[in-house]
Amino acid sequence: MEKFNFMHSNKWRISLLGVFAFLALAGIIVSIGAGSVYISPEEICLSLSGEGSGTNDKILMNIRLPRTIVAALVGINLSLSGAILQAVMKNPLADPHIIGISSGAGLAGIMVLLMLPESTYLVTPVAFIGAMGAAVCIYILAWKNGIRPIRIILAGVAVSAFLGAGISALMIFYSDRVHSALMWMVGGLSARSWPHVEMIYPYTIIGVLLAFFGARHINILQLGDEIAKGLGLRVEMVRISLTAVAALLAASAVSVVGLLGFVGLIVPHAARLIIGSDHRFLLPGAALLGVAVVTFSDTFARVAFAPIELPVGILMAVFGAPFFLFLLRREL
Amino acid sequence: MALSVENLVIEAGDKLILDGVNVTFPEGRITSVIGPNGAGKSTLLKAAANINSNYKGRVLLDGEDIRSIKRSDLARKLAVLPQGMTTPSDITVEQLVDYGRFPYRSWFKRGNPQEDKEAVEWAMQVTNLGHLAKRQVASLSGGERQRAWIAMALAQKPRILLLDEPTTYLDIAHQLEVLEIVRKINMDWGMTIIMVLHDLNQSAKYSHNLVVIKDKGIRAEGSPQDVLTKEFLAEVFGVRAESYRNAMGEEILNPVAVIK
16 A cells, blocks of 8 residues: 555655656767667767767767757657647547647648748747648547547547648649759658757747646646536637647757657557646656657667668557557457 | 525537526525436526626626626636546545635746635645545545535635536545535535535425426425425426434435336
């Protein structure tokens, strides 16, 4: 009994967050260190403190470090986005990729990439509009006397297919510029560098702050709409705001690495299994675990088949799709 | 703090559920809403609690339209337990009851920890849950779980408590336990109680005032002695009843047959 209680105490959850933070840090160090050239943790420390020199220092500062930072930020964004969507849509299978929010961001983003190739700064804002548009469509299509989990998924599949067709059409019309868009479709971190870090980090900061402020409201929302209203929560307003935060997080991740799927599905679930459904702990837990998963996966995708570099999106799909089916059987 | 309903008209889709209901729930008393299935009892309760605000007419709390009151302010005055709650899989009784303090917190403020703690402890003590505080809600029996939800509503420190069929799916011992708690809250703290009940004898025993809903409106209103008669049961529920007095001198109605 004593142990049972401890397993559900906040002290236990905080120590779990410590473990997740350690995993995240390990992922970052491995991601910086591993590759065609090995960089030791000592060298990493030297370089980060500005005292590095030589080729390894250049590789680290210009290639590995920015790529790792992008991986970490994308991990945070997609995991938080998935965790929020799962709570707000009352759907264990909600993930920005599966229900078409990423496709909305993707279509909008690819439009900018192909039609206005010079205006990359527009990619994230426009992708956000696309993501919000997709989210609104899903709500409208799935709404019938309230939201049912299964309808969200079906509406999401329809929206996703429709937007996917749009992306394919664009790629046919602009077949001469298609290569950059193609890499984007799969979702990968290859050649991601400082400009990409600058594209994503402001959105990560905003999204993380908003998500953590919303944690207590998400907890109340989980009790059901009627109870939540009875407790004084403005349910519609909170649901719309949180969906916007999730769309922003997903859109900024998609803008930088393309349609990287399943991170937003797997990571929040794993975090929930381990840390529980109190979102004051679940959200930070999912964010840290997201860092670990994406940095480790990208390192693996980079190193395992060297010299060929696998897009991390393929790796995530290989693990993610069976996991999705497993959840489908268990929860719906 | 008085709650009343004026000319309430509620439609669900294109179906009229309530048509021009007027009722005042007496302050500091227990009112039970009774009536046949599908008569609109829950619908009335949800409108009165502002869970559903899609209606014509008005719900007044101390003369003020309930829809114009800020939700969090309202939640400090009025608590409601609808039917069929989804219990999160892994929270403890204490955490669930603590959610009742939500209306006292805002986006940035944590509220007053001392007040919160006292309210949560009080609510768990009133509902006899003190010894279960650290248990997972999901591991409780039906009756204990229902008491945990009531404790959450009490932690809101409301003046008015609305309960939608608080005894459904409970065995008889747990039904009585819940109703005794309701009576205790009313007697000791003067809280106004409005509840939907199925069992007529229980509604007679535990309430001061009955509101009977049938055919989209109020059919009868008043004390249980005045409302619950054999004729009434025949008219509203279509059953023939026998009445007798039990050892405590309470009149018991025993429905024996459906009137064809």
